[in-house]
Amino acid sequence: MLITVIVLAIYALVIIFDYLPYAKSWTPGDKAVYWVTLLIGFGVLFLVSLDVKLPNPTDGITALVALIFPNLG
């Protein structure tokens, strides 16, 4: 629970101090990249803070490498 609160607090602070003061001068492209990265990160961290098990990218990379070098997989 505390971790979730920390995650929410940090994202709130980022939006208040990093986005709101400067966003007026940004292009729509700047804002789009900002929000996409923010939302993806927030989604993952929020779920991790609630102990939700998420897919592991390392398993995918290991499977890909195992296709070429089966003894490594």
Next chain:
Amino acid sequence: MKKEKLTARQTITLLTMFFFGSTGVLGVNTDVGQDSWLAFLMAAAIAFPFMLMYSRLCRLYPDKSFFELAESLLGKVGGKIVVALLTWYCLHLCSLVMRNFSEYIQVCTMPETPQLPVMLFMMLGVVYLVKSGVETMGKWSVLMLPLIVAVVILTVLFALNRMDFSRLLPIARHDLGSMANSAYYSVMFPYLEIIVFVCAFSGSSETEKPYKPYIAAFFVATALMLTITLRDTMILGAHVLDALNFPSYVAVKIIQIGEVISRIEGSISMNYILSGIAKCSVCLLAAAKGIAYLFGLREHKQFLFPLGLLVVALSTIVFDNLIQMFEFIQVYNVYSVPFSIIIPVLIWILAEFKHRKESKAQTPANTQA
């Protein structure tokens, strides 16, 4: 807006800290036991031509970033694909380094503390450093590297009574194949990760002669890591070294001189955090520049905070546990080949051809004039 540049001295210090980064925490490959230091020297010899290659790339096109160079050589589509791949590599490496350090902190110093807050606060420092600019990163590294070197030297001096030189014997006991295999690990991690540094800082160097800073950093980092490897082997011995996850921490932990000097492992934790911040900041800067280049954004500093938090998010899910983190090293040595060998060598070869063509085109024009 004045383009921020690194001086030669700042390049040396920052690149040295980048090399030292997670290698200080995880140590070099110890498959060949007491010959690990020899295998590491082999790795340095193998990696040296790559340093020359990167220096040459920076010399050929000093005002172009690596991403701009990739697009000019491979075309718009090919260039964007290469930039996307390298951006992913920088992001992934940043998350791997972040996870290495949070695991180290949890295992060695704060076992009751969850890793997520540690990562979040470490990333806040990294983002602040990168947002402060290239020159600030360079000046910070000039201040921090002497501290790191001083701690390494002090730990060696204090550990002299614990070192047993016979633990290095017999020298060169392992066959060349085993040594080469161990050396390959050290070539891929950390030497060839320099591609990330080049992505972050190519086109940002004050000096038009990049050979000196790159090679100087290479030798300083090699000397540092070799010193640590020898220290750990002589204190712990080959078998214990191989069994430990974080051998340097344990080696320094047992240092004791009388009743006065003991429990100095906190000093090397400080070393690792500093070099970890340096490595993460270089990776984050390279990833931010890659994303800005991919989407045609004016400025990469705008989305450093969300990108940093994305890296933290990635680092929480990248491994299930500590064992998987160490097992991934084998896979990493294959996975990183396209990013750290194939793409840079391809870019270098194409850059040489293009430069030669441009030089020949200029020569007849000069003759006519």
